[in-house]
Amino acid sequence: MSLFTLYLVMLKATVTTLNGPMSLPILRDELVVKRRVLTDAQLAAAVATAQSAPGPMGIYVVSVGYFAAGIPGAAAGWLALVTPAFLAIPLMNAIGARLRHPRARSFLDGAVVASAGLIVVSAIPLARASVHTPFRASIALGAFAAVALTRVPSVAVIAAALALGAAEALLLGR
């Protein structure tokens, strides 16, 4: 897979969605299912690294690019991340008023709600790749509750999971 194709595939995911999580199902479909240049475990790791770093959640495409093609791939991921931001400037100026039309907002709202279903679907293979024991299932459930119900920052949730995983390894290793 050429670097340019990788960029276009990632751009397809970033430019056709409205935020970071929405692009996840498209990237999985393209890079894990169709082209097989990435595994579900790597995709989950990419999301984890992005959640542990500053910046927007969509920055996980940089990590995805790195997994697919090293540093040049990370650069392609960065370009795919920032390209829509530059396209948005003339778009905002040209059709900003129209985007506030109730029908246009309703269209976008429908796409956002549909993306919520897709996000859940994309989590299923990631769960198959990483949630293998009741202990890890409880971590996944706890992470959901912490982020969805209490709005604990995801970076704190990941740090807690890392600590729990390390503690489990140390206890079982004795």
Add this chain to the structure above:
Amino acid sequence: VTRPSLAKLASLYCRIGNSTFGSGMTTVVLLSEAVTRRGWLTQPQCDLFYALARVVPGTNVLAFVAATAHAIRSWTGAVAAVIAYTIPASAIVVALTLAYGQWRDHPVGGPAIAAAMSSIVGIIVAAGWLLVVPRLRPGSRIRTGTFVAAALIVSVWLPPLAVLALGGAAGYFWRERQP
């Protein structure tokens, strides 16, 4: 409204953008405060840019960063701000990805990373949930529930982009009831 130097603009976006974790909303609020306090933009301008950034394609907060910096210093400002905001964070992401590769086979690091991967599953599902929650108001619940359920079902046969397009088309015809 004043016009700062490119270095000052880039420095501000770099500092705020790379010191906030999690929600892009935090970055938006902090940047709005900073640029209005310095007299670079007005609060209504920031509010308008955020509203538009939420409905144009791409990452919301990045569109906000590009649009506000463009309003302050045209295209050079937009490019400088987006680079200043994303390059340090991207370098950190690459470093963490490298660390993942080196630690995943470690006797303690490996299980720790596996546990972190498990937490990501919960975080991703929570991201979907948080998109739905604001749309569960009385009068919108049936529409939202139907759309989510339909997306779950049709995603078995259709690629994600087609599901999003169908969701948009359905949204166009089945509008949310205004309160």
